[in-house]
Amino acid sequence: xxxxxxxxxxxxxxxxxxxxxxxxxxxxxxxxxxxxxxxxxxxxxxxxxxxxxxxxxxxxxxxxxxxxxxxxxxxxxxxxxxxxxxxxxxxxxxxxxxxxxxxxxxxxxxxxxxxxxxxxxxxxxxxxxxxxxxxxxxxxxxxxxxxxxxxxxxxxxxxxxxxxxxxxxxxxxxxxxxxxxxxxxxxxxxxxxxxxxxxxxxxxxxxxxxxxxxxxxxxxxxxxxxxxxxxxxxxxxxxxxxxxxxxxxxxxxxxxxxxxxxxxxxxxxxxxxxxxxxxxxxxxxxxxxxxxxxxxxxxxxxxxxxxxxxxxxxxxxxxxxxxxxxxxxxxxxxxxxxxxxx
Amino acid sequence: xxxxxxxxxxxxxxxxxxxxxxxxxxxxxxxxxxxxxxxxxxxxxxxxxxxxxxxxxxxxxxxxxxxxxxxxxxxxxxxxxxxxxxxxxxxxxxxxxxxxxxxxxxxxxxxxxxxxxxxxxxxxxxxxxxxxxxxxxxxxxxxxxxxxxxxxxxxxxxxxxxxxxxxxxxxxxxxxxxxxxxxxxxxxxxxxxxxxxxxxxxxxxxxxxxxxxxxxxxxxxxxxxxxxxxxxxxxxxxxxxxxxxxxxxxxxxxxxxxxxxxxxxxxxxxxxxxxxxxxxxxxxxxxxxxxxxxxxxxxxxxxxxxxxxxxxxxxxxxxxxxx
Numbered sequence: 001x002x003x004x005x006x007x008x009x010x011x012x013x014x015x016x017x018x019x020x021x022x023x024x025x026x027x028x029x030x031x032x033x034x035x036x037x038x039x040x041x042x043x044x045x046x047x048x049x050x051x052x053x054x055x056x057x058x059x060x061x062x063x064x065x066x067x068x069x070x071x072x073x074x075x076x077x078x079x080x081x082x083x084x085x086x087x088x089x090x091x092x093x094x095x096x097x098x099x100x101x102x103x104x105x106x107x108x109x110x111x112x113x114x115x116x117x118x119x120x121x122x123x124x125x126x127x128x129x130x131x132x133x134x135x136x137x138x139x140x141x142x143x144x145x146x147x148x149x150x151x152x153x154x155x156x157x158x159x160x161x162x163x164x165x166x167x168x169x170x171x172x173x174x175x176x177x178x179x180x181x182x183x184x185x186x187x188x189x190x191x192x193x194x195x196x197x198x199x200x201x202x203x204x205x206x207x208x209x210x211x212x213x214x215x216x217x218x219x220x221x222x223x224x225x226x227x228x229x230x231x232x233x234x235x236x237x238x239x240x241x242x243x244x245x246x247x248x249x250x251x252x253x254x255x256x257x258x259x260x261x262x263x264x265x266x267x268x269x270x271x272x273x274x275x276x277x278x279x280x281x282x283x284x285x286x287x288x289x290x291x292x293x294x295x296x297x298x299x300x301x302x303x304x305x306x307x308x309x310x311x312x313x314x315x316x317x318x319x320x321x322x323x324x325x326x327x328x329x330x331x332x333x334x335x336x337x338x339x340x341x342x
Numbered sequence: 343x344x345x346x347x348x349x350x351x352x353x354x355x356x357x358x359x360x361x362x363x364x365x366x367x368x369x370x371x372x373x374x375x376x377x378x379x380x381x382x383x384x385x386x387x388x389x390x391x392x393x394x395x396x397x398x399x400x401x402x403x404x405x406x407x408x409x410x411x412x413x414x415x416x417x418x419x420x421x422x423x424x425x426x427x428x429x430x431x432x433x434x435x436x437x438x439x440x441x442x443x444x445x446x447x448x449x450x451x452x453x454x455x456x457x458x459x460x461x462x463x464x465x466x467x468x469x470x471x472x473x474x475x476x477x478x479x480x481x482x483x484x485x486x487x488x489x490x491x492x493x494x495x496x497x498x499x500x501x502x503x504x505x506x507x508x509x510x511x512x513x514x515x516x517x518x519x520x521x522x523x524x525x526x527x528x529x530x531x532x533x534x535x536x537x538x539x540x541x542x543x544x545x546x547x548x549x550x551x552x553x554x555x556x557x558x559x560x561x562x563x564x565x566x567x568x569x570x571x572x573x574x575x576x577x578x579x580x581x582x583x584x585x586x587x588x589x590x591x592x593x594x595x596x597x598x599x600x601x602x603x604x605x606x607x608x609x610x611x612x613x614x615x616x617x618x619x620x621x622x623x624x625x626x627x628x629x630x631x632x633x634x635x636x637x638x639x640x641x642x643x644x645x646x647x648x649x650x651x652x653x654x655x656x657x658x659x660x661x662x663x664x665x
Contacts, residue, residue, distance in 0.1 A: 063660075064663065065659070065661065066656055072654045231642060238642070275624075279625060282628065294639055297639070297642055297646060302649065302650050
């Protein structure tokens with residue numbers, strides 16, 4: 001039977017959580033019995049995470065365990081999981097039990113149902129509306145980051161940092177991603193025109209270990225995001241993009257030339273204006289050349305934006321607002337799932 | 343040794359000897375290496391890789407192979423870098439363990455057994471730090487600076503990238519992309535790919551300590567290699583941060599300077615048309631834009647190749663999906 005769901009969970013030094021994590025996911029996914037797989041990605045843990053996970057996998061054919069040579073971080077871990085997933089839908093979540101797998105069925109349903117007007121969703125992201133974290137060190141920085149990311153992308157996703165997300169595999173597997181991009185995958189994909197829905201999910205306090213998200217990350221996240229936005233607009237028409245940029249120095253060249261001419265006419269010294277003319281002409285030619293080089297780079301590269309382009313084509317359809325939905329509580333007994341055993 | 347490949351016994355260790363530099367007392371040295379390897383009691387072979395500039399050593403090495411040393415010689419048709427030569431050697435090697443050896447003495451040949459002692463199941467590579475060093479003060483100082491820059495920029499702890507005697511598993515060569523002169527940084531690159539590398543101290547051979555003079559271009563080449571590796575290790579995935587930082591600095595200085603010149607022109611009536619300062623700041627402005635634009639092109643290269651360059655290396659997959 002075809003696999004419908006691939007649940008990707010990055011794990012880093014989570015030997016205490018692995019077994020519990022597996023049981024929780026397994027239990028939550030019973031509605032999809034036989035049609036799902038779980039992928040644990042061990043991100044170079046120094047404890048027994050991989051051993052424990054492998055023990056479970058020995059009796060569980062639908063659990064795949066990937067282990068890295070060293071610690072690479074969350075984005076590469078998710079990338080590895082996604083690259084090795086075979087399901088039509090991909091679910092990503094944290095490996096520290098802060099997300100609740102019981103939210104998955106509702107999110108999947110939401111993605112499949114679409115917005116009710118015939119437009120399907122490509123991503124459903126979780127929103128930790130009653131987040132169980134420290135206010136000053138975690139919640140406020142991420143609030144600022146989310147606002148800024150929203151401003152840059154024009155997609156006001158409330159909680160980019162929530163790992164619990166459901167994607168269509170086709171959308172995800174075509175997207176090149178690197179650095180710390182997992183933080184704004186939805187924002188990024190929606191830049192490309194993917195349709196995003198946001199739903200409230202449960203969130204539990206962290207039991208073990210410390211989280212690394214802090215104020216200093218905001219700068220990096222924003223820088224990466226601006227880079228991505230620029231690259232996305234550049235890559236489709238490199239020559240045009242650089243030519244447009246070159247307009248400014250070419251105008252400055254003209255202005256300098258006017259000064260040169262008027263200087264010659266009035267017998268003044270023209271060294272400075274002539275130097276400027278040459279300087280700006282140089283910049284103009286430089287930028288135009290870069291445009292052609294970029295065209296060449298894209299032309300010869302293995303990336304086929306024809307695959308990403310359909311996403312961009314759907315930008316018109318996208319309303320620019322995310323939808324917020326309450327999860328349906330009917331299926332799960334929420335009073336139980338909100339408690340953390342142990 | 344004139345055995346056909348199928349008759350050759352299973353070889354555990356392949357010693358690669360790239361001959362791309364001066365060779366000293368080659369016959370004696372190879373025999374000493376041979377003795378040291380024989381003392382391990384494991385099966386081994388030699389592969390001598392000659393760059394065309396040093397093809398004159400070919401007959402001598404072939405003679406060695408005829409007279410008791412289990413090995414073969416390969417002469418490259420063109421002067422590829424040593425890294426490429428190593429890749430070729432790795433592909434021809436039948437052993438799963440590779441040992442690279444230098445055609446001149448860096449450590450006492452008998453000491454190579456220490457590398458094998460240090461290698462265990464939890465290690466993929468063992469490299470040598472020649473310590474204590476006994477060569478010329480100038481070389482030592484240079485080497486110290488070299489390694490200090492490397493340690494500061496890459497965060498790894500390797501002290502001696504100049505020692506060509508290294509023991510490693512073949513899988514390293516399969517997973518790393520070596521070209522040009524990057525072989526020098528093999529331990530560093532391997533560590534970055536998640537392989538476990540250990541550096542052990544072995545006394546420098548007195549033969550290695552004799553005064554040597556390299557050409558200025560050699561030193562310059564080393565410096566360029568160092569810059570390459572610093573860039574590749576630190577900004578591999580984010581060229582815009584590398585170029586952008588320089589570009590932004592130029593732009594900021596330029597904008598402050600230009601506004602200063604503008605203010606003086608407008609409010610204090612200082613003529614701008616004949617000020618060299620104006621040219622300087624405009625130059626910085628142009629430079630800033632150029633650096634930023636180059637960074638963007640770099641970023642474009644990364645973006646377009648991101649799907650092929652996996653940002654991770656996998657040690658193992660349990661229950662791998664068979665397509």
